Amino acid sequence: MSRIDSRRRRVLQLAVLGGASLAVALVSSAAFAHRTHVSLTRVTTNPRTQRWEIIHAVHYHDALKLLAVRRVGGDAQPASVAGRARIALEVERSFCWRAADGSLLQPLTVGAELKGENVLIYQELQLPPTPTKISLESNFLHEVFEDQVNNISLEFEKPFVVLQLSKTQPRGAFDWRSPAAPAPQDSRRAK
Numbered sequence: 001m002s003r004i005d006s007r008r009r010r011v012l013q014l015a016v017l018g019g020a021s022l023a024v025a026l027v028s029s030a031a032f033a034h035r036t037h038v039s040l041t042r043v044t045t046n047p048r049t050q051r052w053e054i055i056h057a058v059h060y061h062d063a064l065k066l067l068a069v070r071r072v073g074g075d076a077q078p079a080s081v082a083g084r085a086r087i088a089l090e091v092e093r094s095f096c097w098r099a100a101d102g103s104l105l106q107p108l109t110v111g112a113e114l115k116g117e118n119v120l121i122y123q124e125l126q127l128p129p130t131p132t133k134i135s136l137e138s139n140f141l142h143e144v145f146e147d148q149v150n151n152i153s154l155e156f157e158k159p160f161v162v163l164q165l166s167k168t169q170p171r172g173a174f175d176w177r178s179p180a181a182p183a184p185q186d187s188r189r190a191k
Helices: 003-033 060-069 081-094
Strands: 038-046 051-059 095-098 108-115 118-126 132-138 149-154 161-166 171-176
Touching: 051 060, 051 081, 060 081, 060 118, 081 095, 081 108, 081 118, 132 149, 132 161, 161 171
Parallel strands: 038 149
Antiparallel strands: 038 051, 051 118, 095 132, 108 118, 132 171, 149 161
């Protein structure tokens, strides 16, 4: 094989390799471009306990990035107890619930678990006085992802109401009316 043929072959190989690398890079960036950063918070009413039950769902990779940005070391991963505890602390710090009179409504964190591709943070909150307007502010993950949206699904309303809180619109509000109290149990009922 002549020296010119060898050089042409080498240039052709580099062109093919470069084209393949470019294709892989474009496909990879397109895949990342379609991944949105969204958390979901579901709020339901438990009439028996007279509490709101709040469940925050955070995608595993978003939780992992949060721990990295906060420089949480050791074995603190979303799958570890320490990692989930740190994520729960971030949720507590990042969500602010207030009644119409400005009083702070402080949910109690009761647990966290890894379920599927999500970290779930469980909270409870005594039902607010009624009727009242509730305001909610959240900056959860806004420091980590510019496009982060926190969806708050108020599942005690029919139809459900969803607040979408983002970096550009971190506040929302809704009117709260307490559901009817559960009927008292008849002690004469057969058990």
